[in-house]
Amino acid sequence: MGIEKHGGLLSFSSVLPTFVETNPFILKSMKTTRIATIDVFRAITMFLMLFVNDIPGLKQIPHWMLHADMNEDMLGFSDIIFPCFLFVMGMSVPFAILKREEKGISLGNTLWHIVERTLALIVMGLFTVNMGSFDGEATGLPYGWYVILWVVSVFLIWNLYPKAEGIRKRLYQGMKIVGILLMVGLFCIFEGKNGAVFAPKWWGILGLIGWTYLVTAIVFLIVRTRLAYMTLAWVLFLALAVLSHNGMLNLSALPSDMTHHALGVSGAFASVLLIHWGNREKPYKFIGTMVGLGVLMVVLFFVSHPYWIISKIQATPTWLFVCNAISFFMVAFFYYLTDVKGKTHWFALIQPAGTVTLTCYIIPYFWYAVQRLLAFHYPAFLCAGVPGLCRSLLFSLVVVWIAGALTKVNVRLKI
Numbered sequence: 001m002g003i004e005k006h007g008g009l010l011s012f013s014s015v016l017p018t019f020v021e022t023n024p025f026i027l028k029s030m031k032t033t034r035i036a037t038i039d040v041f042r043a044i045t046m047f048l049m050l051f052v053n054d055i056p057g058l059k060q061i062p063h064w065m066l067h068a069d070m071n072e073d074m075l076g077f078s079d080i081i082f083p084c085f086l087f088v089m090g091m092s093v094p095f096a097i098l099k100r101e102e103k104g105i106s107l108g109n110t111l112w113h114i115v116e117r118t119l120a121l122i123v124m125g126l127f128t129v130n131m132g133s134f135d136g137e138a139t140g141l142p143y144g145w146y147v148i149l150w151v152v153s154v155f156l157i158w159n160l161y162p163k164a165e166g167i168r169k170r171l172y173q174g175m176k177i178v179g180i181l182l183m184v185g186l187f188c189i190f191e192g193k194n195g196a197v198f199a200p201k202w203w204g205i206l207g208l209i210g211w212t213y214l215v216t217a218i219v220f221l222i223v224r225t226r227l228a229y230m231t232l233a234w235v236l237f238l239a240l241a242v243l244s245h246n247g248m249l250n251l252s253a254l255p256s257d258m259t260h261h262a263l264g265v266s267g268a269f270a271s272v273l274l275i276h277w278g279n280r281e282k283p284y285k286f287i288g289t290m291v292g293l294g295v296l297m298v299v300l301f302f303v304s305h306p307y308w309i310i311s312k313i314q315a316t317p318t319w320l321f322v323c324n325a326i327s328f329f330m331v332a333f334f335y336y337l338t339d340v341k342g343k344t345h346w347f348a349l350i351q352p353a354g355t356v357t358l359t360c361y362i363i364p365y366f367w368y369a370v371q372r373l374l375a376f377h378y379p380a381f382l383c384a385g386v387p388g389l390c391r392s393l394l395f396s397l398v399v400v401w402i403a404g405a406l407t408k409v410n411v412r413l414k415i
Contacts, residue, residue: 049361060385065077089212093268115214125207133193
């Protein structure tokens with residue numbers, strides 16, 4: 001039995017008592033508000049994203065660890081991380097929306113929240129895209145300081161401030177306003193090299209996540225937890241991804257790529273299956289379904305490979321299918337390991353990467369800017385081979401630990 005609605009949008013709380021009687025998984029998840037499978041999958045994905053973002057520039061490392069070139073038929077290790085993140089982001093959408101409804105938050109408020117989050121990610125994404133061409137000499141503001149000020153503005157605007165009243169509440173509101181003014185100022189003074197202007201050359205990783213989040217959230221608000229409808233939506237988005245890449249549909253006017261949206265909707269589909277079939281005492285129906293879907297994606301990968309190369313940059317259907325396969329397999333594995341066997345503590349070392357993900361993503365920008373201002377360089381032996389990879393792994397761990405420590409002093413990005 002699942003959560004059903006007929007007609008308009010139905011409040012999750014109104015059907016919760018009946019639903020949880022037959023679904024031990026959702027009863028537990030609503031009490032804890034966290035789904036271990038999602039948190040652990042997201043933590044590993046974020047940690048690896050920090051790692052693969054730090055290894056470019058290292059010498060004497062295997063080619064397969066890097067991003068493949070645009071026209072290279074290869075799935076580099078770095079090409080797997082972003083689609084897995086889109087998938088796990090899609091998984092979080094149904095639970096986040098249902099949790100808001102359980103709290104009695106209106107549909108209008110939820111829609112506005114979705115729009116706000118999307119705009120925040122798009123704005124941050126556009127800044128990350130344009131900062132690389134910022135001309136510090138032309139503006140009189142060194143590149144490093146421009147990035148640092150941007151990071152400060154991000155934390156001032158989107159920090160999750162403690163609940164407060166009186167002077168403290170006004171102080172927090174003032175800090176947000178200062179952050180907005182600072183970001184607007186950084187936009188106004190922007191001058192790119194060779195006359196480049198601030199523009200959406202592409203949306204940036206955060207922007208692409210934002211667009212996929214918007215599409216996935218809208219899809220879920222329409223189909224809800226009705227499994228048949230969610231299945232149809234998933235198949236439709238896979239089909240749209242294929243049709244848009246074989247020339248039968250021209251979807252170039254839409255932001256991002258339909259392949260990215262298909263990854264997000266695939267994650268939401270996995271969560272709807274989890275809501276219906278997740279059961280810690282009898283987990284194999286859900287686990288078997290995830291494995292079966294992974295196998296199906298592998299088959300589609302081999303069927304489509306003669307027509308498209310594997311390319312993250314081109315966002316080809318083959319890349320979609322193989323990354324979807326990996327994600328479905330990972331969900332099956334992490335569900336068994338964490339929600340069934342209770343081994344979540346195995347991942348405690350990187351736990352903040354799954355709960356303060358945006359904070360983890362932004363922190364490296366600050367460090368790279370400081371490095372540039374100080375003209376700091378790692379010793380040569382840490383810039384190549386195994387020592388260089390170990391350095392990047394340690395850097396990623398330090399970033400995660402710093403993000404976790406910041407939460408203890410009420411510094412945590414939340415959009």
